[in-house]
Amino acid sequence: xxxxxxxxxxxxxxxxxxxxxxxxxxxxxxxxxxxxxxxxxxxxxxxxxxxxxxxxxxxxxxxxxxxxxxxxxxxxxxxxxxxxxxxxxxxxxxxxxxxxxxxxxxxxxxxxxxxxxxxxxxxxxxxxxxxxxxxxxxxxxxxxxxxxxxxxxxxxxxxxxxxxxxxxxxxxxxxxxxxxxxxxxxxxxxxxxxxxxxxxxxxxxxxxxxxxxxxxxxxxxxxxxxxxxxxxxxxxxxxxxxxxxxxxxxxxxxxxxxxxxxxxxxxxxxxxxxxxxxxxxxxxxxxxxxxxxxxxxxxxxxxxxxxxxxxxxxxxxxxxxxxxxxxxxxxxxxxxxxxxxxxxxxxxxxxxxxxxxxxxxxxxxxxxxxxxxxxxxxxxxxx
Numbered sequence: 177x178x179x180x181x182x183x184x185x186x187x188x189x190x191x192x193x194x195x196x197x198x199x200x201x202x203x204x205x206x207x208x209x210x211x212x213x214x215x216x217x218x219x220x221x222x223x224x225x226x227x228x229x230x231x232x233x234x235x236x237x238x239x240x241x242x243x244x245x246x247x248x249x250x251x252x253x254x255x256x257x258x259x260x261x262x263x264x265x266x267x268x269x270x271x272x273x274x275x276x277x278x279x280x281x282x283x284x285x286x287x288x289x290x291x292x293x294x295x296x297x298x299x300x301x302x303x304x305x306x307x308x309x310x311x312x313x314x315x316x317x318x319x320x321x322x323x324x325x326x327x328x329x330x331x332x333x334x335x336x337x338x339x340x341x342x343x344x345x346x347x348x349x350x351x352x353x354x355x356x357x358x359x360x361x362x363x364x365x366x367x368x369x370x371x372x373x374x375x376x377x378x379x380x381x382x383x384x385x386x387x388x389x390x391x392x393x394x395x396x397x398x399x400x401x402x403x404x405x406x407x408x409x410x411x412x413x414x415x416x417x418x419x420x421x422x423x424x425x426x427x428x429x430x431x432x433x434x435x436x437x438x439x440x441x442x443x444x445x446x447x448x449x450x451x452x453x454x455x456x457x458x459x460x461x462x463x464x465x466x467x468x469x470x471x472x473x474x475x476x477x478x479x480x481x482x483x484x485x486x487x488x489x490x491x492x493x494x495x496x497x498x499x500x501x502x503x504x505x506x507x508x509x510x511x512x513x514x515x516x517x518x519x520x521x522x523x524x525x526x527x528x529x530x531x532x533x534x535x536x537x538x539x540x541x542x543x544x545x546x547x548x549x550x551x552x553x554x555x556x557x558x559x
Contacts, residue, residue, distance in 0.1 A: 310375025
């Protein structure tokens with residue numbers, strides 16, 4: 177009776193291995209049960225105290241039951257873990273990949289491979305496993321309801337699946353983001369970002385990942401405007417309220433010379449303002465900065481459309497939100513506001529704004545100094 181109970185426990189463990197993410201993810205049916213030859217051999221292997229002998233026994237197990245896909249997957253995975261324990265990480269990855277080939281959507285095996293790749297400092301493989309795992313994690317809520325199951329039972333089942341997968345999903349999500357943050361090569365970093373964004377469209381790291389994408393695709397790095405726009409559009413398709421993506425597209429389109437681009441910049445900026453809700457009581461600093469940046473882009477877009485009077489209230493709103501929050505964007509906004517006033521011959525207002533702008537170190541300080549000199553010269557001439 178004791179042996180039979182032990183066999184049932186082992187069977188339960190094996191079933192959890194292959195059906196951790198059921199229906200959507202299982203690829204191999206576990207065909208052996210308590211009392212079968214496979215079960216008998218696995219019990220013998222588990223009771224072997226010598227690691228080298230246990231490894232050899234698992235290798236024999238895989239050969240002996242090569243016609244049983246579930247046994248082959250489980251055996252190869254145990255061989256992988258055995259090699260990881262001995263420090264032979266290349267062999268561990270090799271056998272883990274064999275196991276994964278037999279059950280390609282098994283989250284336990286994917287997480288195990290990710291852990292080994294992380295230990296081996298094999299970043300490319302780690303990102304590949306993170307992307308595979310992200311696809312599995314995202315499939316849990318999208319799985320089809322089995323025929324005959326009630327809605328309540330299905331909701332409970334999905335919740336249980338998500339809970340069982342949570343630790344593995346969290347590990348892969350964090351490991352993938354850390355790869356992006358630590359990668360120095362722009363081309364490789366962007367490849368990681370694209371794979372990661374597809375795998376984790378609702379990641380808790382979405383904002384910093386988007387910032388890395390903007391930096392990587394922008395001037396000084398890859399300088400790839402079409403790819404930058406494509407990335408932003410894909411991000412918005414997955415999350416229409418993504419502030420980083422809205423601002424990325426607004427900032428990119430406002431300087432794009434193609435017809436209609438400036439209008440797109442205004443649309444995206446206005447959506448960002450609505451999403452940020454900077455006037456809400458719970459609005460934090462990032463939301464206020466986002467709204468300020470969006471107002472500044474709208475003002476700049478109006479200047480490009482020769483709608484100077486309409487630009488001024490947008491730029492004033494931006495300045496109020498950005499002052500003391502983000503010196504670089506505040507500096508740019510003041511320059512734009514000073515330019516708008518000067519264009520409307522409001523010399524006094526232009527001078528006041530630019531006098532403040534020249535005190536702020538940043539990307540617009542030099543331009544503000546030049547414009548202030550022109551405004552002062554015009555004022556001296558009585559213009």
